[in-house]
Amino acid sequence: MANLDDLYREIILDHYRSPRNRGELGPPATRVEGFNPLCGDEIVVHVLVEDGVVTDIKLTGHGCSISQASSSLMSSAVKGKSVEQVRGTIESFKRLMTVHESQLDDSARERESVEANADGDLRRLGELAALAGVVKFPVRIKCATLAWNTLTQALDESEDDVH
Amino acid sequence: MANLDDLYREIILDHYRSPRNRGELGPPATRVEGFNPLCGDEIVVHVLVEDGVVTDIKLTGHGCSISQASSSLMSSAVKGKSVEQVRGTIESFKRLMTVHESQLDDSARERESVEANADGDLRRLGELAALAGVVKFPVRIKCATLAWNTLTQALDESEDDVH
Amino acid sequence: MTSFDPVRVRADIPLMHRVINDRPITYLDSGASSLTPRSVIEAMDRYYQHHHANVHRGVYQTANEATSVYEGARERTARFLNAPGGSQEIVFTKNATEAFNLLARSWGAASLSAGDVVLVSEMEHHANIVPWFQLRDSHGIEVRFIPVGDDFRLDVTRIEELMRGVKLVSVTAMSNVLGTINPIRELAEVAHAHGALIAVDGAQSVAHSSTDLVALDVDFLAFSAHKMLGPTGLGVLWAREDILSTMPPFLGGGGMIKDVSVDGYSAATGPSRFEAGTPPIAETAGLTAAITYLEGLGMDNIAAYEKELTGDALTRLALEFNGRVRVIGPSDTQGRGGVISLDVEGVHPHDVAQVLDQFGVCVRPGHHCAKPLMKRFGLAATARASFGPYSLVSDTDVLLEALAHAVTMFG
Amino acid sequence: MTSFDPVRVRADIPLMHRVINDRPITYLDSGASSLTPRSVIEAMDRYYQHHHANVHRGVYQTANEATSVYEGARERTARFLNAPGGSQEIVFTKNATEAFNLLARSWGAASLSAGDVVLVSEMEHHANIVPWFQLRDSHGIEVRFIPVGDDFRLDVTRIEELMRGVKLVSVTAMSNVLGTINPIRELAEVAHAHGALIAVDGAQSVAHSSTDLVALDVDFLAFSAHKMLGPTGLGVLWAREDILSTMPPFLGGGGMIKDVSVDGYSAATGPSRFEAGTPPIAETAGLTAAITYLEGLGMDNIAAYEKELTGDALTRLALEFNGRVRVIGPSDTQGRGGVISLDVEGVHPHDVAQVLDQFGVCVRPGHHCAKPLMKRFGLAATARASFGPYSLVSDTDVLLEALAHAVTMFG
């Protein structure tokens, strides 16, 4: 069952069983809910941005191993980073999650450059790279990206608060 | 083209080209409109019932040769008859127009009795029997019965007026 | 086992030849949509190859044939359901969902006013909830829920109280999550005793047991062709003729009118009043073939057979996983059908389904469009296995093998 | 003739083998519904045989495949239309009629209020009239009609006046009775200059010429698959993404929700917000195949070829009947398509069609769901012949032969 092992890497199962940064943050933290209406996954991102830095992040909600592990991995990756850096990570991660669709659509040449890009991203992403196998399971991509889309929205909202 | 000749008997073409009893009747005559929404045929029946007798009937509207001829033939057949007799004629005519469906559904035995019945009706119906060929063209049955259904409604309404 | 032979049914289903991840397909998602027998596919092919034309307004031969296909399906459906008023009570829709929307926006909007209550249940599919919420928003009606007990059955202990102000009871004949079969006949009596009407969601019932509308004495029934071995794109609303004939139009357009001018329109009578535009015609050929196929198997045979399958699965699920696999639904086959929702300890339904897919097992994870029910039991989702007349005990074997793998993997 | 080969198209249509009243079929009713190529039928067969499952909520392989079929059709349709915002602007409906109802009840009910005007035309199909009358009854809007001139074209001389208070212009790209092709690009400019939006009825245009939504610059487009070589049971509403994203839900049920509880519901985003219930899935496989087939022929080739056919037919009709057969529509091919409505002196259209049926000729008699237009020209009905890419000049030969018989018979 090579396929399944691509998806369910040990590190993913670990983050699923022992999610990091579970909990809530009160004001002035920003709280944003993310839904995946198709499968019922729900993630609530609580994020505290101070002086352009994500000083704290907590998560509640429920979902499958992929969405939970992805959000847990995400929280570890972004905590303490500047909003700028976090947005970069989000972008890299989402690029990782879209390689598959490009592979389906684009010519071989474009694919190579996308992959090269993805390789660079992979290195930058560290532990998050464990989620790379998800792209082989297109329906699960939404599980993996749910937390990230919710975080983007939370960052946008917390920046709106500042202005 | 035997089939077509069954449908378009000479007497039908004659009533189509020279419809009888065209025109309108004012109050106290009853006026009822009949539509065939599927093909756009419209027939307006004006009927004057006095002392239980259809003393006058006029028709306006437009439609195909079958609906026009049928209404024209109908007007000739019912004028001067008692409401009772007219209702009998309507029933006979409608039975004539439903033989076909029975033929499709029922057993041979039932069919025969229906046909025997229809034969009896045919004799009673006189000129109206020219419309018998319509049953071989099921979509046109509604054309043939439109005037008759409208007349039934007009008779019902004129009786309601009395009570 | 009854005389009914599921292996022959299976042979009639082309999709059963699929191999998935090197295993033969184990299709356990009939609750979402049934697989399609060859005869149903061929009936639609024949329609397109020989008879296709737009219905109703034609004089030429193929237009008549298409109309016969379409109106013939109405007759066939009416007979299948033993509809008291015959074919003129059958309205063709896109799916069961459109049928409920038609019911809410035509009958509901015309017959209900602020404060009137529509009584649904906590185990309804969204198709029988959201249209009533929409009517609440537009017309101020109240939507009330019959609770579901811990035994996964409707809790009707306080039904008299619940019935206060109710104009319509609208419940499912069988839950698409729990498998629970509801006592429709009894609910109809209660509804009518209170001067209310009753609508039934037959989406999960019509393909799995016989439906006798005369005996049930209900007022409305909705279901979809694609869950009864028929095609996608077709549903049915059955309504008692005396009610249907008083209902105002729903969607507007061609085919549903009596007359149109630049000043306004008047609506046709009969079922066509509710069938605006060119209807799903080929699909009705498929429905007729599906009904013929189902009746050939015998609805009672299907019901008995699926009960056996379900009983076997429930017993083995209870025995084999040391309590790690919980069935969300009645634990025996009394008043329940072949839909089995599973909650696997420590494994999210999505992951259960993913692991099962590796074994070629098709089960559906999610809320099954029954979120109020999920919330009632504190679940976000379940993994649901559901049977059809082509299911075999060997499907359950594979299901259990795959479940064991999932349990170990996430162990 | 262009390089396009209609004889080969004909060979791809199984129904062309039909013999009717001892004559080969002469199908001249593509305006009502097109005939279906083998590849379209086979695409649906393949779907049922190999990929059928319910869409969206599955994890297993066939559920993904079914979802790909469905979402793939959305992509394919968006490309076919050159939709500026891509597939997320494509909403699948039951037919063009449902698309207009969706437009009226979602966008219309939310954006229009008492006194606002929807400007349609006298040549509209009921699908683009009745939903607006319904909105008039519920919301007090005004429905105004662009008149049709004696030249069978929109009379836009007083358009500035007509535009007063208009929030939506909703017109057909091509009349299903007259064959008239309307100047959509110009009407879009007028609408937008007045701050109004514009909806287009593409039912008669999308299969007969290329559609470029970017170039047309319109806001909504509605059409049906069954008139473009595709299956019954499927239609499309295209709406500009910035508008679609603000539109409230239409029908309620599964698949269109974000969340549901016993207290209420919230709606999903994107096209699925408007697609309640199990959609027509197999039908989208058919639509994809139909688009592929049409594009293989080349939309410009089809348009050019049908123009030739139409020109030939119009010329011969004018020559051969001493004025006893009148064409209700433009008399040359300038700005007109292959729909030819006939008024035969002294012969009712029903009778024309009946006589023609004896020759195997399929034409449609009636008001063609355009009663306001019929009334405009003082007609109750016409007999309409309409072409498709599989039509041949020899079809016109048979049509003329049969018409001559009708004229003589009723002479």
Ligand SMILES: Cc1ncc(COP(=O)(O)O)c(C=O)c1O
């Ligand atoms: C111009 C026009 N608009 C709308 C429609 C309605 O299409 P449908 O019946 O497929 O909904 C038709 C076809 O009948 C049409 O010709």
Ligand SMILES: Cc1ncc(COP(=O)(O)O)c(C=O)c1O
């Ligand atoms: C109980 C129940 N009701 C209604 C529906 C809705 O059916 P459809 O999606 O075909 O409209 C379903 C199926 O999803 C169902 O299971």
